[in-house]
Amino acid sequence: MNLASAVSSSPAAGLSRIVIVDPPVGPSATTAGRSRELCTELEAGNIVLMPSSPILIPGEDRDLLFGRRQARSPYHKNIAYRPTEDRITGASGSSEAESEQARRILRDYSRRVTEFLSNLLSPYATKWKLDYASYRPIEEKARPARLHARNDLLHFDSFPTRPTNGARILRFFTNINPVESRVWVTSQTFEAFGPRFAQTTGLANSSGREALTRRMRSFARILGIPVLSRPPYDELMHRCHNLMKEDTDFQETAPKQRWEFAPNSSWIVFTDCVSHAVLSGQYALEQTFLIPQDVLAEAKRSPLAILEKIAGRRLTI
Numbered sequence: 001m002n003l004a005s006a007v008s009s010s011p012a013a014g015l016s017r018i019v020i021v022d023p024p025v026g027p028s029a030t031t032a033g034r035s036r037e038l039c040t041e042l043e044a045g046n047i048v049l050m051p052s053s054p055i056l057i058p059g060e061d062r063d064l065l066f067g068r069r070q071a072r073s074p075y076h077k078n079i080a081y082r083p084t085e086d087r088i089t090g091a092s093g094s095s096e097a098e099s100e101q102a103r104r105i106l107r108d109y110s111r112r113v114t115e116f117l118s119n120l121l122s123p124y125a126t127k128w129k130l131d132y133a134s135y136r137p138i139e140e141k142a143r144p145a146r147l148h149a150r151n152d153l154l155h156f157d158s159f160p161t162r163p164t165n166g167a168r169i170l171r172f173f174t175n176i177n178p179v180e181s182r183v184w185v186t187s188q189t190f191e192a193f194g195p196r197f198a199q200t201t202g203l204a205n206s207s208g209r210e211a212l213t214r215r216m217r218s219f220a221r222i223l224g225i226p227v228l229s230r231p232p233y234d235e236l237m238h239r240c241h242n243l244m245k246e247d248t249d250f251q252e253t254a255p256k257q258r259w260e261f262a263p264n265s266s267w268i269v270f271t272d273c274v275s276h277a278v279l280s281g282q283y284a285l286e287q288t289f290l291i292p293q294d295v296l297a298e299a300k301r302s303p304l305a306i307l308e309k310i311a312g313r314r315l316t317i
């Protein structure tokens with residue numbers, strides 16, 4: 001499969017812009033009109049950047065995260081925080097006290113980001129689903145990982161174990177590194193790339209196969225056999241994610257933009273429609289939100305709507 005041919009012929013088509021936001025002061029500082037505008041910018045695949053993050057982490061907490069307060073560095077891999085359960089995962093190997101500190105810092109981050117975005121992106125806040133937050137302590141440059149887990153290769157995000165069933169993946173990142181930027185490249189948005197991807201992968205012709213899978217699943221359910229049912233939308237997004245990472249020609253030739261997110265900056269991006277890769281950087285915090293279709297400013301531009309139009313059928317369950 002050669003995805004390079006799926007890249008739009010016009011190099012500028014579907015590339016992202018940076019929209020700078022100076023954090024509003026006070027809880028009601030963003031007008032409803034401005035919020036809607038920002039939602040539209042994000043849904044179009046643009047990146048909202050706050051050069052000076054509204055979510056500053058106290059120096060003491062940073063030192064704890066960097067491991068400066070411990071005799072050894074406590075965190076060797078990404079730590080995830082599940083806000084609804086108030087639980088962290090991935091901190092194994094650290095002491096109970098260290099895990100508890102990480103949980104407190106991530107809980108605070110998650111709450112403050114949620115409060116901030118409830119105002120900045122108010123149209124989403126009534127219905128979003130608060131997903132995981134994460135702490136990313138590892139240097140991304142030359143970070144070893146298996147191919148499909150590599151984040152230095154261009155991809156659209158798709159969570160293999162947490163299907164969104166069409167909801168959008170919105171992420172709020174903060175670079176807490178005091179001196180080094182976090183460096184990303186982005187390429188075309190899903191709106192520019194998705195239709196060609198769908199053609200290249202034969203999405204339009206796959207309805208027969210999926211109908212068969214659906215029939216087999218309902219048969220298994222009747223028999224009481226447990227089935228892993230990932231909606232067709234998530235299957236496709238995951239297939240796209242993997243194909244992009246597998247295709248070295250695409251990775252080399254896709255049009256690219258490079259972004260340096262400076263220390264203490266935050267940025268917001270729909271990572272399911274902005275193809276992205278992280279090239280370098282260490283120490284970032286992140287909070288993910290799942291945004292359902294019915295609160296989007298322009299649902300027809302969403303990856304779900306784009307894929308359903310091509311497939312000619314519903315891709316959610």
Ligand SMILES: O=C(O)CCC(=O)C(=O)O
Nearest residue numbers: 136151157182276277278
């Ligand atoms: O950590 C980052 O800067 C982004 C990594 C990424 O692409 C991801 O977590 O999906």
Ligand SMILES: [Fe+2]
Nearest residue numbers: 151156157271
């Ligand atoms: Fe990603």
